[in-house]
Amino acid sequence: MTSRIKFTNKFGFIAAAAGSAVGLGNVWKFPFEVGKGGGSAFLIMYILFCFVLCFPIMVTEIAIGRRAQKSAAMAFTPLGHRGWSWVGALGVFCGILILSFYNVVAGWVLGYFVEMLLGNFDIGQHFTEYVSDIATVSGYTIAFLITTSFIVLQGVTKGIEKANKIMMPGLLAIMLFLVAYALTLDDAMKGIAFYLVPDFSEININVIYRALGQSFFSLSLGLGAMMTYGSYLSRNEDIIFASALTTLTDTMVAFLAGLMIFPFVFSQGIPPEGGPGLVFMTMPGIFKSMGPTLGIMIGSLFFLLLSFAALTSTISLMELPTAFMVDKYNIKRKNAVIYSTILIFIVGIPSMLSNGYSGFFTRFITYIGADTPVSFMDFVTDIASNTLLPFGGLMVCIFSIYVWKRRKLFRELTHGNENFTKTFIARYISFTLQYIAPPVLGAIFIITVLEIFFGVNIF
Numbered sequence: 161m162t163s164r165i166k167f168t169n170k171f172g173f174i175a176a177a178a179g180s181a182v183g184l185g186n187v188w189k190f191p192f193e194v195g196k197g198g199g200s201a202f203l204i205m206y207i208l209f210c211f212v213l214c215f216p217i218m219v220t221e222i223a224i225g226r227r228a229q230k231s232a233a234m235a236f237t238p239l240g241h242r243g244w245s246w247v248g249a250l251g252v253f254c255g256i257l258i259l260s261f262y263n264v265v266a267g268w269v270l271g272y273f274v275e276m277l278l279g280n281f282d283i284g285q286h287f288t289e290y291v292s293d294i295a296t297v298s299g300y301t302i303a304f305l306i307t308t309s310f311i312v313l314q315g316v317t318k319g320i321e322k323a324n325k326i327m328m329p330g331l332l333a334i335m336l337f338l339v340a341y342a343l344t345l346d347d348a349m350k351g352i353a354f355y356l357v358p359d360f361s362e363i364n365i366n367v368i369y370r371a372l373g374q375s376f377f378s379l380s381l382g383l384g385a386m387m388t389y390g391s392y393l394s395r396n397e398d399i400i401f402a403s404a405l406t407t408l409t410d411t412m413v414a415f416l417a418g419l420m421i422f423p424f425v426f427s428q429g430i431p432p433e434g435g436p437g438l439v440f441m442t443m444p445g446i447f448k449s450m451g452p453t454l455g456i457m458i459g460s461l462f463f464l465l466l467s468f469a470a471l472t473s474t475i476s477l478m479e480l481p482t483a484f485m486v487d488k489y490n491i492k493r494k495n496a497v498i499y500s501t502i503l504i505f506i507v508g509i510p511s512m513l514s515n516g517y518s519g520f521f522t523r524f525i526t527y528i529g530a531d532t533p534v535s536f537m538d539f540v541t542d543i544a545s546n547t548l549l550p551f552g553g554l555m556v557c558i559f560s561i562y563v564w565k566r567r568k569l570f571r572e573l574t575h576g577n578e579n580f581t582k583t584f585i586a587r588y589i590s591f592t593l594q595y596i597a598p599p600v601l602g603a604i605f606i607i608t609v610l611e612i613f614f615g616v617n618i619f
């Protein structure tokens with residue numbers, strides 16, 4: 161077997177993993193989910209899920225990938241048996257679904273970058289018209305998709321490492337600046353209170369379900385993205401350290417995004433439960449309030465850095481179908497990228513149309529009991545990220561404990577961390593994988609499938 165291309169060092173891997181994790185999930189999706197989920201109630205559940213459940217699953221995914229030396233869809237067979245390969249295939253399918261709508265939102269971000277450069281700060285009030293303009297949206301979406309394909313073509317271990325070292329700290333810096341600015345605005349404290357003052361009464365099954373989905377989505381877990389990256393990681397590196405740093409960075413960026421957005425939302429009197437448009441409706445007005453010069457500078461820089469964060473995420477998603485085709489059918493990487501791109505574009509068309517352009521896709525479905533119709537894009541988000549990702553995580557736990565076996569998982573984790581088995585973290589990971597994750601993920605999966613998709617009222 162030829163040995164796989166590897167990341168050149170520890171930070172190359174961490175940059176790629178953190179780059180995959182930090183993206184629109186943190187700055188676009190997280191705030192509107194918090195807004196819909198009643199603020200602090202959602203935040204509490206989200207943080208709990210990230211550290212208690214997701215961190216051990218991330219460690220396990222990376223370990224499986226590194227041990228198998230195969231991308232996600234092919235990793236289960238060598239470590240277990242062929243009966244598990246459907247889990248990998250489901251991951252590839254789910255990755256294509258996620259990418260299909262992710263690209264569209266990334267297209268909006270790219271478009272907003274241009275609008276900010278032009279000083280068009282009133283775009284926030286015209287968000288609905290903007291996203292229903294199919295010519296503009298499809299142009300940016302295609303531009304973004306092609307950029308992703310181009311980088312995936314070079315291979316994930318090259319290229320992005322260097323750029324990431326500048327862009328990621330850049331995004332953090334600009335967000336810190338915006339948080340400081342946010343705190344000086346009128347009504348900022350209302351936003352902070354909504355976000356941070358604990359209100360346990362708001363926690364219900366829907367909040368739990370969405371917070372769980374969000375934690376998987378934000379940490380890029382549940383479909384094998386981290387597994388695929390793990391297959392490019394050398395055995396001298398410490399998986400625990402890399403996972404911990406990735407989890408911490410990602411959670412911190414999401415937390416900062418909330419700290420920035422909610423004062424902005426409340427100071428402009430925008431309803432926090434506004435859904436996927438929240439960030440796009442909120443930010444331009446804030447840049448406007450900075451005056452034209454500073455507004456254009458900060459505004460365009462913000463959307464540029466966010467586009468880049470989105471790019472390092474789409475790369476990890478596109479790597480899934482690409483690596484799958486290369487590993488399974490032995491075709492050239494270039495052809496695999498071309499097929500993936502075409503497929504993702506086609507699957508993404510309904511999402512592109514579902515924000516006002518086509519009435520059918522905009523009001524695609526009315527969930528039983530929901531009073532507002534759900535767009536195709538929101539529907540796919542629900543299926544793919546809130547339901548299938550935690551389900552994939554459940555399968556990873558069961559696989560690692562009952563099929564691959566904990567002993568072998570732990571042996572893999574000691575490569576790069578010799579004393580691992582003696583640490584507290586080892587006990588904690590073992591406990592979570594066996595006793596916490598399976599019942600929690602299993603119960604939430606069953607309850608939500610029954611409640612949301614079949615309209616059964618359990619609570």
Ligand code: TRP
Nearest residue numbers: 181183184185377378380385473
């Ligand atoms: N985590 C990314 C974000 O927050 C999105 C993402 C990239 C993702 N790769 C993934 C989500 C794999 C689930 C699985 O923007």
